[in-house]
Amino acid sequence: MRIDYHTHHERCGHAVGKLEEYVRRGIEIGLDELGLSDHMPLLHVDPATYLPEMAMPMDELPRYVEECFELKAKYKGRIDLRVGLEGDYIEGWEDRIGAMIAGYPWDYVIGSVHFLGEWDITDFRQTQGWESRDRLAVYKQYYGAVSKAAASGLYDYIGHIDVIKRFGFQPGADVTDLEDAALETVKRYNGAIELNASGLRTPAAEMFPSRRMLERACELGIPVTIGSDAHQPERLGQYLDEARAMLKECGITQLATFEGRKRKMVDF
Known part of the structure; x- marks a missing residue:
């Protein structure tokens, strides 16, 4: 079983x-299942203050879903498409996020923490935000938000769970307890995580999560899915061979797949 559940396209602005x-590329590289999972429109940031290429406009969301289902029907029998959304978790905005998710028949919704307030910690244009903050405090806030996302019931799995490390800003202290607390919350609420291979092309130079966190997830029995986080068609499936190898080294032999918000484990 070859899958890639984390992808983006031109509507989000930065892909x-x-x-x-992406669908044709998925067929070309031999994927069995392809998840289309673009970013949700932002609710907590005034569109007038968006940085260029920051997010999908709200009026594009229904067009995105419609096109996904059209492609699902068009390519039936050639590749199984899953219609998904990467849904930002924003503390205090759970009701609005939940209403947006409930409005469409998703196969799965990824819960990702990109924002701490209006600061996008994953945007290379906003790394100056680290300059005025205590790094350990940022890590504590981030993993607290991940735990709240996992406990919210809004999402099918947590995306790039340790993406806070993306640009190489270290906390200056051991954060194993913070990482493990987030994983334990995922387990407590019967969630899943992804192994996001895109970390290999960032300054962090390792996947999200790290091998240590992945091994801990395995110990806890947390289901894992896999994604390239491709923002260009040619990057679809990038580093997934390495990701599958690491999963097997950690003792993981099944992947989580999703359809109609239901999880199914498959051998790979």
Whole structure:
């Protein structure tokens, strides 16, 4: 079973390529299942203050879903498409996020923490935000938000759970307890996580999560899915061979797949 559950396309503004280009590329590289999972429109940031190419406009969301289902029907029998959303977790905005999710028939929703307030910790244009903050305090806030996302019941799995490390800003202290507390919350609420291979092309130079966190997730029995986080069609599936190898080294032999918000484990 070859899958890639984390992808983006031109509607989100900071990716390129049309949805159909990703589908054709998925067929080309031999994927059995492809998850289309673009970023949700932002609710907590005034669109007038968006940085360029920051997020999908709200009026594009229904068009995105419609096109996903059109492609699902068009390519039936050639590749199984799953219609998903990467849904930001924003503390205090749970009701609005939940209403947006409830409005569409998703196969799965990824819960990702990109924002601490209006600061996007994953945006290379906003790394100056670290300069005025205590790094350990940022890590504590981040993992607290991850735990709240896992406990919210809004999401099918947590995306790139340790993406806080993306740009190489270290906390200056051991944060194993913070990482493990987040994983334990995922387990407590019967959630799952992804192994996001895109970390290999960032300054962090390792996947999200780290091998240590992945091994801990395995010990806890947390289901894991897999994704390239491709923002260009040619990056679909990038580093997933390495990701599958690491999963097997950690003792993981099944992947989580999703359809109609139901999780199914498959051998790989």
